[in-house]
Amino acid sequence: MAVLSEEQSMLRDAAKSWVQEKSPVTAFRKMRDSGAELGYDANAWNEMAEMGWAGVIIPEEYGGSNFGYLSLGLILEELGRTLTASPLLASGLAAASALILGGSEAQKSTWLPKIAEGTAVGALAIDEGAHHAPEKATAVVAGGKLTGKKTFVLEGMAADILIVSAKGPDGLGLFLVRSDDPGVARTRLHLADSRGAANIEFKNAQAEALSGGAELIEKVLDRARAGVAAEMLGSAVQAFETTLDYLKVRVQFGQVIGSFQALQHRAAKMFTDLELSRSAVEAALAAIDADSPDVPELVSLAKAKMGDTFHLVSNEMVQMHGGIGMTDAHDAGFYLKRARAAEAAFGNQAFHRDRYARIQGY
Amino acid sequence: MADFGGADLDAFRTEARDWIAANFPAGLKGRPNPMMREERTAPSADQEAWRLAMGEKGWGAPTWPAAYGGGGLSGGEARIIQQELNKAGAYNPIGGMGVMMFGPTLLEYGTEAQKQEHIPAIVRGDVQWCQGFSEPGAGSDLASLQTKAEDKGDHFLINGQKIWTSGAQFADWCFCLVRTDTSKKHEGISFVLFTMHQPGVEVRPIKLISGNSPFCETFFTDAVAKKSDLVGPLNGGWTIAKRLLQHERSGLSGAGGGGGFFGMQKPLETLAKEYVGVDDKGRISDADLRTRIIQNLIDTRAFQQTAVRAMMEAKGNSGPSAATSIMKNAGTRVMQDRAELTLEIMGSQGLGWEGEGFTGDEIAAVRGWLGGKATTIYGGSQEIQSNIISKRILGLPDLTNNH
Numbered sequence: 006m007a008v009l010s011e012e013q014s015m016l017r018d019a020a021k022s023w024v025q026e027k028s029p030v031t032a033f034r035k036m037r038d039s040g041a042e043l044g045y046d047a048n049a050w051n052e053m054a055e056m057g058w059a060g061v062i063i064p065e066e067y068g069g070s071n072f073g074y075l076s077l078g079l080i081l082e083e084l085g086r087t088l089t090a091s092p093l094l095a096s097g098l099a100a101a102s103a104l105i106l107g108g109s110e111a112q113k114s115t116w117l118p119k120i121a122e123g124t125a126v127g128a129l130a131i132d133e134g135a136h137h138a139p140e141k142a143t144a145v146v147a148g149g150k151l152t153g154k155k156t157f158v159l160e161g162m163a164a165d166i167l168i169v170s171a172k173g174p175d176g177l178g179l180f181l182v183r184s185d186d187p188g189v190a191r192t193r194l195h196l197a198d199s200r201g202a203a204n205i206e207f208k209n210a211q212a213e214a215l216s217g218g219a220e221l222i223e224k225v226l227d228r229a230r231a232g233v234a235a236e237m238l239g240s241a242v243q244a245f246e247t248t249l250d251y252l253k254v255r256v257q258f259g260q261v262i263g264s265f266q267a268l269q270h271r272a273a274k275m276f277t278d279l280e281l282s283r284s285a286v287e288a289a290l291a292a293i294d295a296d297s298p299d300v301p302e303l304v305s306l307a308k309a310k311m312g313d314t315f316h317l318v319s320n321e322m323v324q325m326h327g328g329i330g331m332t333d334a335h336d337a338g339f340y341l342k343r344a345r346a347a348e349a350a351f352g353n354q355a356f357h358r359d360r361y362a363r364i365q366g367y
Numbered sequence: 368m369a370d371f372g373g374a375d376l377d378a379f380r381t382e383a384r385d386w387i388a389a390n391f392p393a394g395l396k397g398r399p400n401p402m403m404r405e406e407r408t409a410p411s412a413d414q415e416a417w418r419l420a421m422g423e424k425g426w427g428a429p430t431w432p433a434a435y436g437g438g439g440l441s442g443g444e445a446r447i448i449q450q451e452l453n454k455a456g457a458y459n460p461i462g463g464m465g466v467m468m469f470g471p472t473l474l475e476y477g478t479e480a481q482k483q484e485h486i487p488a489i490v491r492g493d494v495q496w497c498q499g500f501s502e503p504g505a506g507s508d509l510a511s512l513q514t515k516a517e518d519k520g521d522h523f524l525i526n527g528q529k530i531w532t533s534g535a536q537f538a539d540w541c542f543c544l545v546r547t548d549t550s551k552k553h554e555g556i557s558f559v560l561f562t563m564h565q566p567g568v569e570v571r572p573i574k575l576i577s578g579n580s581p582f583c584e585t586f587f588t589d590a591v592a593k594k595s596d597l598v599g600p601l602n603g604g605w606t607i608a609k610r611l612l613q614h615e616r617s618g619l620s621g622a623g624g625g626g627g628f629f630g631m632q633k634p635l636e637t638l639a640k641e642y643v644g645v646d647d648k649g650r651i652s653d654a655d656l657r658t659r660i661i662q663n664l665i666d667t668r669a670f671q672q673t674a675v676r677a678m679m680e681a682k683g684n685s686g687p688s689a690a691t692s693i694m695k696n697a698g699t700r701v702m703q704d705r706a707e708l709t710l711e712i713m714g715s716q717g718l719g720w721e722g723e724g725f726t727g728d729e730i731a732a733v734r735g736w737l738g739g740k741a742t743t744i745y746g747g748s749q750e751i752q753s754n755i756i757s758k759r760i761l762g763l764p765d766l767t768n769n770h
Binding site (some may be wrong): 006260282 | 369567571636639640645647650651657658660662664665666668669670672673676677682683689690693696697704750752753754756757758760761762764765766
């Protein structure tokens with residue numbers, strides 16, 4: 006893992022401890038079994054907010070700690086290990102980024118402190134179909150009112166504010182809509198990975214423009230993508246470690262199955278891919294913190310690479326556990342389901358491979 | 368890469384730049400290192416002058432102790448020399464197995480007399496070394512080697528055969544693993560040195576599928592090694608061999624994980640645009656090929672990022688990064704995939720062996736594709752690397768009786 010500053014090490018260690026003590030995978034299972042409306046445990050979210058996690062990328066003048074995206078990525082990675090559900094990515098990363106990069110002073114001072122405290126939740130509403138296609142947004146804003154349909158809005162049911170992509174008088178841009186506006190109708194989606202999401206229909210909902218147009222959308226999306234990739238890294242690493250532990254204890258044919266070379270080599274392949282993916286994810290987060298012009302290509306690299314790796318590891322977790330990997334009682338199914346949802350979020354591997362090439366001119 | 372020096376290193380950089388400017392023959396600027404070519408012809412006057420100058424200065428082995436002719440410099444200063452050589456379009460004329468792996472090992476395990484005798488000649492580039500390790504029956508299972516060394520009092524008599532001896536046809540000396548006890552596997556191996564220029568040593572280059580012969584079979588019939596050239600204790604050679612292989616692996620990692628470069632220099636996407644074409648949106652017109660090119664470029668980039676990360680972690684943390692164990696497999700895979708894609712891109716122009724109808728680059732691509740198949744076999748095969756990762760890094764059980 007990257008060489009960390011003292012602050013970053015402390016943040017990561019704090020996240021590790023909290024996750025181990027307060028949010029093991031059993032907490033996710035409990036949330037799922039309770040049919041949680043929100044898609045996360047509100048008490049757990051309060052604890053995270055109290056530790057300052059929702060304000061990690063928010064400037065201090067708005068109540069945040071301004072530690073940056075790599076720091077937030079370290080926290081997201083730890084949460085990803087145990088599939089901990091929360092609006093941290095949607096709100097503390099994505100919505101906050103939109104406001105920081107494109108919000109007016111009034112929008113920032115109204116919403117960022119609440120987002121940092123965890124008392125308001127923001128969510129990004131970009132896609133309108135089954136596949137990520139941000140440039141194809143057809144929602145419209147006319148006379149300050151937004152009309153259109155958005156799909157697969159992560160944490161859409163929990164959100165107090167929605168950051169919506171739509172075509173305004175100046176072209177494509179992001180708009181802030183309050184979810185309690187009478188023109189907003191939300192339908193809860195019951196996803197395979199039990200996380201919160203909604204389809205949302207807007208009819209003349211009051212919309213405040215953020216400035217930055219289509220460029221702002223890409224910048225915010227790249228930050229969201231990097232955040233998802235960081236969470237995926239944690240989930241994939243944990244899925245691998247759990248599987249590795251199983252290889253060391255399960256006995257068949259008079260020996261531990263981890264002594265069979267075919268399984269050893271498959272484990273070595275996963276380890277290799279995880280190390281490569283870690284490099285790509287950390288490089289993308291560092292580039293965002295440095296505001297590098299390479300952010301788009303490094304983010305697409307990270308999302309594509311991480312997606313392929315988590316895809317492989319999630320499949321191998323089920324397969325290598327044999328029959329018990331197929332039971333709901335085992336955690337393997339959770340990691341498999343989360344993997345596909347995370348792969349699809351903000352552009353899957355194919356989307357990002359294509360984007361990587363387009364950015365480089367081929 | 369950050370260096371941690373300040374004014375001292377700046378002064379050294381000036382010194383290095385000035386010395387290179389004064390001693391590097393202008394006619395060699397930008398020319399490749401003649402040692403990298405497999406055919407060795409007699410060196411030109413310029414090449415020889417450059418070798419002598421660098422040899423005398425000790426900058427060909429900059430971090431080796433000055434007592435044996437090395438530069439006696441720090442890692443930071445060595446990096447500066449490399450940077451300034453690059454800037455001047457100059458190659459390091461001192462190289463080979465002696466520098467890469469044998470010299471560092473001898474500095475750790477050799478007696479004072481052995482170091483005095485052998486190190487200075489390596490530093491000057493006067494003596495080239497070859498590695499007598501693998502045998503037809505001892506490749507991945509190197510410790511099963513059978514070449515015997517019989518104790519004759521003040522010397523050993525060596526009988527047997529080595530294979531895959533790189534550069535044996537040009538080597539002056541050999542560092543060799545021999546069996547001095549047939550009753551024990553690992554504890555029956557000794558590490559000896561001897562001159563290649565003796566009647567008992569016969570070298571036969573092996574022609575490879577790529578058409579060239581970088582490796583040889585080496586036959587020993589009563590070849591002589593002096594007792595004073597036994598490195599380390601009798602039957603204690605395996606430990607030294609393992610250390611030397613670590614040096615070899617670091618050296619290969621420095622060259623891109625053993626993937627190095629085989630074949631074409633042009634970026635894949637540029638080649639594809641030339642040989643395959645683009646659609647009306649400027650994308651490579653074969654969508655299937657395009658996707659596979661992108662995948663290779665992404666994997667290559669992630670590999671390069673990992674090399675940087677491993678280096679930063681080795682400096683910043685308490686030891687080598689776990690990431691280093693994956694480098695050879697990851698690097699050779701992307702290089703081999705790239706070579707296959709290069710052939711595919713070139714279509715029937717990627718099937719040439721030599722002669723008319725093919726450009727030099729096209730032929731080089733084919734030869735490079737073939738030669739590159741060796742990289743997942745030598746220096747610890749892909750399968751052995753996977754075993755190392757799974758057993759030593761991941762802690763999976765070892766039920767074979769190996770060391």
